[in-house]
Every structure is written in structure tokens, then in C-alpha cells.
């Protein structure tokens with residue numbers, strides 16, 4: 001079975017065509033600058049790389065270009081579209097309704113549209129992608145896989161904010177959490193690597209890329225996570241502030257005469273390590289290089305970044321009344337021995353953790369990096385959200401599960 005995985009952003013589409021018989025990616029790529037002059041498609045077929053520069057006005061045109069590339073004689077990997085058995089879409093916000101992936105029907109589209117007020121930047125392009133795919137690949141089953149779904153297992157004590165309850169009832173203001181597909185995959189892989197049942201483990205999954213979140217996964221279920229009502233809460237990110245005192249928001253609005261849109265932009269796009277380095281760097285590689293070279297601004301930003309991660313690990317060890325494993329993933333988590341070493345050796349010794357520095361000196365490997373006698377295991381687990389989306393899609397289509405069975 002061949003599954004096309006699609007991830008539509010506001011001006012981009014990421015895609016991957018997977019052969020599910022052996023779970024390999026046949027081709028993958030990224031189309032950027034949709035609706036902006038200078039659109040560019042980067043396509044990979046095995047080790048071969050291609051680039052198409054052609055203006056693309058909207059998501060439908062973009063998906064059309066991607067499909068044409070997949071069936072192209074030179075760049076393609078299939079003869080025609082009849083080889084695409086199913087399509088899996090990453091959808092950012094499933095609200096409280098979707099606690100698992102679901103076959104897309106008209107009713108599901110309406111519900112995703114109804115959740116768009118919770119994710120105004122993300123759900124509308126997701127819906128555009130779904131509708132365009134339906135037109136371009138009529139009759140091909142489609143599945144929605146939600147970033148929020150894995151965290152729907154959280155208890156109300158973890159997801160409610162201590163603000164007047166009526167705002168939860170009126171506007172559904174609560175913690176949802178994101179990166180759920182990644183946390184779910186990494187927790188499951190951690191159990192496989194440790195050769196222990198997931199249902200018996202307490203795992204902290206640390207997803208740190210440009211966006212960053214951390215989750216407490218107890219016995220296979222997410223019981224808490226650092227992103228909240230939006231992806232702004234929690235860890236310090238490339239350009240997002242993470243946790244701050246909420247009183248800073250009206251204070252800054254008054255002092256600087258900022259509109260809600262402007263303050264939101266500052267907290268999402270100009271904060272995080274970018275803000276801490278006075279607007280110089282949002283890429284952790286540059287901050288790490290600077291910190292190692294002795295630049296005090298980079299050192300301070302890195303110190304704050306790692307300190308916040310360590311605080312959340314402590315909090316989630318408490319939330320689960322113990323922890324068996326801590327797994328690092330995503331761009332920084334997978335590729336930065338320096339970050340992992342600092343977090344573990346500076347802050348986590350009290351948990352009985354010792355790092356095997358030789359094992360830790362590794363990029364994008366899947367392995368245990370704590371010593372044999374470490375009471376809590378520390379791992380690197382490269383994430384694979386596309387594979388989870390493709391697996392869910394295959395399962396739902398093969399078992400012919402419909403929306404009613406899942407709800």
C-alpha cells in the first residue's frame with residue numbers, strides 16, 4: 001500500500017510518499033512560498049535531488065505540482081495517481097473532539113473548520129489541502145492525523161487553567177498540547193529500545209526543534225505537556241517566548257502602545273532565543289557555537305534554554321511520581337550532544353542519572369546514552385511524524401474504520 005502524507009502550512013506543503021509494505025519513503029519534498037513570488041519545490045527521490053522554481057498561486061496548484069512531480073518520468077516514483085492508495089493529512093488542531101486519527105468525511109471537514117478559531121493560522125491551510133486533494137485525487141481515501149490528539153488523554157487537573165471557568169465553557173480555553181504525533185512515536189520507540197512494555201513505563205519525551213515541547217507519557221498515555229492553548233507556552237523556542245508572567249502582556253501593550261496582533265507577533269516571532277540574543281540568532285547551532293566560543297550573549301541564551309528544559313523534566317518526574325526514561329528528539333534534541341550533556345549533567349544527577357559521554361557524542365542516532373547503572377535511562381530517538389501519519393492512515397483505511405467507530 002502506498003500512502004501520500006501531506007502537511008500543509010500557510011505558505012508551504014511538506015509531503016512524503018511511503019511504501020507501507022516495508023515502511024520506506026519513496027520520495028519526499030517541500031514546496032515553499034505558495035502565493036508569494038519565487039515559489040520553490042525541493043523534491044527528493046532516493047539520493048537524487050531536484051528543484052523546480054515556478055510560481056504557485058495556491059494550495060491546489062501546489063498539490064497539483066507535487067502530484068505531477070510524483071508521476072513525472074524522471075523525478076517520479078509512480079506511473080500514475082492510481083498507485084496512491086490513501087492520503088494522510090497532518091491537521092494541527094482537533095480540539096476536544098478528536099482524540100485519535102479519523103477517516104475524512106464531510107462531517108469531519110466541518111468539525112475541523114469549526115476548530116479553526118482555535119488554530120487560525122494552521123487549520124485553514126490544512127482544510128485547503130484536504131479539499132484540494134479530494135478534487136485532485138477523487139475517490140482516494142483520506143485520513144486526518146491531529147497534533148493535539150495524543151494529549152487528549154490529559155486529566156482536567158493538567159489541562160484546565162485557573163481562570164474563570166466560564167472561559168473554558170465559552171471559548172474552550174484549556175491546554176491542548178501539540179507535537180502529539182511526535183511524542184507518541186518517540187514514547188513507543190523508547191519502549192521498544194528498552195525492551196519493556198510501554199504500559200509499564202514513565203517516559204519524558206523532549207521534542208526540541210525550532211518549536212519545542214515536552215510531555216509526560218505515563219503507561220503510554222500523555223498526562224501532561226508543556227505547550228498549552230497555543231504552541232506559545234512552555235519551553236523557550238527559536239522565536240517563541242515559552243512561559244512568561246501573563247501580566248507582562250498588558251504591561252507591554254500599555255507601555256509600547258501595542259495591539260493584540262502586535263504583542264502576539266512579538267511573543268511568537270521575536271522572542272525565544274532570538275529575543276535573548278538581541279535579535280541575532282534563532283538557530284541553536286549558532287547559539288551553541290557562540291556559547292562554546294565564549295560569547296556571553298550566546299552563553300546566557302543557552303543557559304536559560306537548557307535550564308527551562310531541566311525544570312520541566314523535574315516537574316514531569318513529579319507529575320508521574322517517578323520517571324524511567326527521558327528521550328530527546330527533533331532538530332536540537334537529536335543533533336546536539338552539547339545540549340543533552342548540559343541538561344543531564346548539570347541538573348539531573350539527583351535522579352540517579354549518569355550520562356555515557358561517548359554514547360552521547362552522536363547525531364541523529366537512535367540509542368541509549370546513559371550508562372548501564374543509570375537509574376533513569378536517557379535516549380536519543382529521532383522522530384518520524386510522517387511514518388505515524390502513514391501508519392494511522394493505513395490502519396484506518398484497511399480496517400475500513402469510519403468516523404462513527406472512532407468517536
Ligand code: ADP
Pocket residue numbers: 208209210211212238282283284285288330331332335336
Ligand atoms: P521544526 O520545529 O521547524 O520542525 P526541527 O525539528 O527541524 O524544527 O529543528 C530545527 C532546529 O534544530 C534548527 O533551528 C536548529 O536550531 C536545530 N539544530 C539542527 N541541527 C543542530 C545541531 N547539530 N546542533 C544544535 N542544534 C541543531
